[in-house]
Amino acid sequence: MSLKSLTKPWQSMSYGFLDPSAKRELRRKMLKSVAVPGCQMPYASREVPMARGWGTGALQVSLTLLNPQMCVKVIDQGADDSVNAASIRRFLARVSGAPTTLDTLEAHLIQSRHRIPEEFLREDQILVLQVPNPEPLRSVQPNMSIARQMHADADYGRMWLQLYEQIVRSGRIMQGASYPSMVNGRHVMTPSPIPRWDVPKLNMSKHLTILSAGREKRIFAVPPYTRVEPLVFDDVPYQVEDHGALTCKRSGAKGFFMNEIPQDDGTSAFEVSDSEYGVKSIRQRDGEAVNLGGTWYKHGEMPK
Amino acid sequence: MLNTPVQGVDEAAANKTFEALLWALSRPGLASNLSAASDEAIIDALIDRECRVYSADPQLMSNILCSGATVSEVKDADHVFLGALRDLASLDDISKGSALYPNEGATVVLRVALNKGRKIRLSGPGVKTVLDIQIAGLPDGFWQNRAEMFCYPAGFDLFLRDGRQVIGIPRSTIVEVL
Numbered sequence: 001m002s003l004k005s006l007t008k009p010w011q012s013m014s015y016g017f018l019d020p021s022a023k024r025e026l027r028r029k030m031l032k033s034v035a036v037p038g039c040q041m042p043y044a045s046r047e048v049p050m051a052r053g054w055g056t057g058a059l060q061v062s063l064t065l066l067n068p069q070m071c072v073k074v075i076d077q078g079a080d081d082s083v084n085a086a087s088i089r090r091f092l093a094r095v096s097g098a099p100t101t102l103d104t105l106e107a108h109l110i111q112s113r114h115r116i117p118e119e120f121l122r123e124d125q126i127l128v129l130q131v132p133n134p135e136p137l138r139s140v141q142p143n144m145s146i147a148r149q150m151h152a153d154a155d156y157g158r159m160w161l162q163l164y165e166q167i168v169r170s171g172r173i174m175q176g177a178s179y180p181s182m183v184n185g186r187h188v189m190t191p192s193p194i195p196r197w198d199v200p201k202l203n204m205s206k207h208l209t210i211l212s213a214g215r216e217k218r219i220f221a222v223p224p225y226t227r228v229e230p231l232v233f234d235d236v237p238y239q240v241e242d243h244g245a246l247t248c249k250r251s252g253a254k255g256f257f258m259n260e261i262p263q264d265d266g267t268s269a270f271e272v273s274d275s276e277y278g279v280k281s282i283r284q285r286d287g288e289a290v291n292l293g294g295t296w297y298k299h300g301e302m303p304k
Numbered sequence: 305m306l307n308t309p310v311q312g313v314d315e316a317a318a319n320k321t322f323e324a325l326l327w328a329l330s331r332p333g334l335a336s337n338l339s340a341a342s343d344e345a346i347i348d349a350l351i352d353r354e355c356r357v358y359s360a361d362p363q364l365m366s367n368i369l370c371s372g373a374t375v376s377e378v379k380d381a382d383h384v385f386l387g388a389l390r391d392l393a394s395l396d397d398i399s400k401g402s403a404l405y406p407n408e409g410a411t412v413v414l415r416v417a418l419n420k421g422r423k424i425r426l427s428g429p430g431v432k433t434v435l436d437i438q439i440a441g442l443p444d445g446f447w448q449n450r451a452e453m454f455c456y457p458a459g460f461d462l463f464l465r466d467g468r469q470v471i472g473i474p475r476s477t478i479v480e481v482l
Contacts (some may be wrong), residue, residue, distance in 0.1 A: 001370070008312075015309045020318070024352045027322045031350075032407050034329050035461040035474035037429045041407045067319045068311055097308045152403035184429050184476060186457065204432075208330045223330040226429040 016063045017095040022046045026064040026219075030210060033221040038183025038228075039151070040134050040218040048214075055088060055113055055130040056214030062111045062128055066096040073100070073107035078115040078257070078273035085113070102276045105293045114177065116198040118256050118274045119293035121207035123224065129192040131213040134220065136180045136190040156188050159231055167236060176241075182229045189220055191228070197240045197257045201296050202228040244300025248272040251281035255300030314348065321349040325463065329472035333426045333435040335418060341468040343385055343413055347371060350411070356380050360394070361387040381410060384460075388415045389442055392449050398460050406457040409475060416441040418466040425480040426473070436482065437471070439464060447479045 014020065022044075029043040048056050048063075066072065072092050076085035080102040088111065093100050101107050104117040113130045121127060137147040140158040150156070159180050166174045177193035181202070191199050192211050202209060202222050209222040222228055232238045247254045249261075249269045256277065258270035272278040283290045296302060311319070317339040324336040325346065338345045344367045351357060353372035358381035359365060368375060378384060378397040386394060401408035421440025424447060427433070453459070459475030473479065 006370075008314075011309060012307065013309045015311045015315050020315070021352045021354075023318075024350055025354065027325075028350055028355075028411070029407070030326060031329055031411065031461065032409070034326065035409070035476060036406045036457045037476060039406050039457055065319075065323070067316065067323075094308060097311070148404060208326070221330075223430040225432045 013095065015096065016066050017048065017091075018046060018060060018063045022060070023064045026060055029219050030061065030064070030221065033210070033219050034208070034223050036187070037223055037226050038181075038187035038189040038220055040189070040220045042217055043219050045214045045217040049091070050088075052215040053132060054084065055111070057212030057216075057219065058111050058113075058128045058130040058210075058214070059088060059091075060214060061210050061212045061219070062092055062109060063095070065109055065126065065128075066092060066098050068097045070096075070108045071099045071101050071106055073102060073104065073110045075110065075112040075115055075117065075274075077113060078259070079275040081275060103280075103291075104274075104276060105291060114193045114195075115257075115273060116194055116201045118272075118277045118295045118297065120296060121205065123206045125207045127207055127209045129194070129209060129211045131190070131192040131211045131218075132215070133178070134190060134211070134213040134216050134218040136178070136188050151187060154186060156182075156231075159188060160233075163231060163233070167233075172239070173232075173236070180231050182227075182231060183222060184226050185229075188231065189222075195241055195257060196230070196238070197243065197297075199228065199230050200238075200240070200302050204228075240302070243270075244297070246270045248278055248281070251278040252285060253278060253281040255297055256295070317345065318349040321345045324470060325349070325472065328463065328470050329461065329474050330430050332428065332430045332473050332477040333437045333471055335466075335469040335471050337468045338465070338470055343387075343415075343465065346413055346463065346465075347385075351383060355383055357383045357385070359385040359387075361385055382408070384410050384412045386412065386414050389446070392443050392445060395446075395449060395453065400453065400458045400460055402458050403455070406459075409458060410460040411463065412460050413463045413465060414442070416464045416466055418464070418469055418471065423482040425482055426477050427480070428477040430474070431477070447481050450479065 029041050033041045074085045074089040076082040089100050104119045111128045141147045178190045179196050212219045230238045243258050246258045253272045257273045259273050261269045280290045320339040324338050327336045347367045351371040351373045355373040356376040357368050357373045358378045399410045417440040423438050426435045462473040464471050
């Protein structure tokens with residue numbers, strides 16, 4: 001062993017920003033999180049040039065996975081063009097040389113904040129979700145040591161109680177985003193603050209989903225073909241947002257998750273939330289040849 | 305203006321190896337290709353100073369020591385390289401973590417021969433319905449032993465390597481011997 005064999009040539013920056021030891025740690029923790037679907041694995045979230053809580057966890061996962069052949073797409077609340085999505089995408093491309101895309105079908109790696117694209121994801125695609133609060137039990141048990149014990153015991157009674165109380169108080173389940181979901185029949189996870197509309201897309205999907213919380217230093221995953229069941233009561237079925245009948249005012253796309261745009265006269269107009277899907281729909285309407293992929297929701301309904 | 309860093313040879317190999325491992329572990333029973341036909345590729349991608357490693361194969365020792373990992377007994381190791389497995393006794397001591405700390409379950413790398421020998425049926429996360437595969441080179445009673453030792457989510461995760469090909473069997477997979 002010589003000094004030369006232990007050192008590497010000088011570089012102004014490690015490939016993909018993270019240093020090799022940070023990547024190795026993330027690799028080990030990603031493997032463990034895939035091995036126990038839905039179970040939160042702790043990791044040492046490193047510093048990245050972004051404030052914690054802005055997607056640093058997912059960013060570290062993306063940086064670990066990236067190589068110059070991997071095409072990357074970044075979404076923020078469905079949109080590819082918001083400041084957060086655009087700056088993360090530019091950063092990923094700058095530090096890795098990876099090509100970027102807005103099209104869900106072209107991407108190999110999709111980093112997303114709070115949405116899952118409307119088009120099907122394939123087996124060769126990886127979805128990385130940004131998670132602000134990885135602990136589904138936090139609202140019923142703020143002490144994380146006790147919450148860990150509850151996960152170990154699969155003691156989720158209080159989650160059901162919370163949902164029951166919402167029904168008693170309001171007549172329906174009020175949980176809008178981060179709907180608690182049972183993964184592989186064992187661990188309850190929060191699917192990150194995706195709307196209820198998106199949770200069924202995780203169930204028995206073809207793609208791998210990795211959820212990473214940088215501020216909270218936890219990582220968990222949903223492997224392909226894994227059961228993800230939202231917690232519901234037998235007599236109160238799971239309901240997604242009532243967007244199935246809405247039409248996008250710009251693209252004419254119908255039956256997808258919409259953004260509500262308040263109008264001056266007090267009414268609302270709607271725009272499809274998955275911005276690139278909207279763009280492709282507009283192009284198709286205008287007679288361009290575009291490749292619109294199959295969607296999870298058909299005519300506003302998730303096929304059983 | 306920032307220059308885009310270039311992916312070096314080591315970095316590219318580690319990235320490819322990890323991609324193969326992640327793909328294999330998320331789709332149990334389906335083989336993917338490592339960057340090289342050796343356990344050293346896995347060591348370079350995963351192991352560093354924070355790891356405790358046990359290796360039954362003395363040839364891996366130089367790579368393990370170069371990575372800075374602590375060489376330890378089987379029971380303390382988080383990464384276990386057993387080479388070609390001969391007896392089941394060496395599995396007993398491998399760290400399986402606990403329901404409280406499933407992350408302490410070890411990663412175990414074994415050398416096997418794929419597509420021949422005993423037929424097993426896999427089901428669980430990552431397998432759409434069921435998947436039948438053939439694996440030779442494991443001692444008799446290996447899968448029964450594994451099923452008895454595990455109490456999900458405690459357990460260890462297996463990588464079975466044959467040349468460049470690797471398959472992953474995470475602890476969540478249910479294995480039935482046909």
